[in-house]
Amino acid sequence: MSLILKSSVFEHEGEIPSIYTCQGDDISPPLTWNNIPEDTQSLVLIVDDPDAPDPKAPKMTWVHWVLYNIPTDINALPAHCTSATLPAGTGEGLNDWQHSGYRGPCPPIGRHRYFFKLYALDSMLDGLATPAKAEVEAAMQGHVIAQAQLMGTFEK
Secondary structure (H helix, E strand, O other), X not given: XXXXXXXOOOOOOEEOXXXXXXXXXXXXXXXXXXOXXXXXXXXXXXXXXXXEOOOOOOOEEEEEEEEEEEOOOOOEEOOOOOOOOOOOOOEEOEOOOOOEOOOOOOOOOOOEEEEEXXXXXXXXXXXXXXXXXXXXXXXXXXXXXXXXXXXXXXXX
């Protein structure tokens, strides 16, 4: 069985409700996952938007959330997950606002795609402080044993 990532508030390829965006409360949506491989030591969650700034002419991937070393006995993150409510041991990386924590969709133009990517790793990611997405991805190299993806869309 493969790793599965879901949200109770939007379907894969469905619209992300505005409460989870800059037009609402800008809180993280609830997420659940299952089928974590037995030899998993930690999980990583990255949320990004490859359509920035304009889906008709994308120039960059905008990072919305980076979490690493999520414990393997956790299979969900509640809505409005913050630094204070993250599972113990979970590390936070920087988003493209240069802050840790979730920042929701806020596309300047058009309908953007937001990819919630969950990775099961055969190790912990040690030696990271508040890393950018690229640093987490570099540390993950050779350690990903499963991955799942949930994509939602949003347009102002």
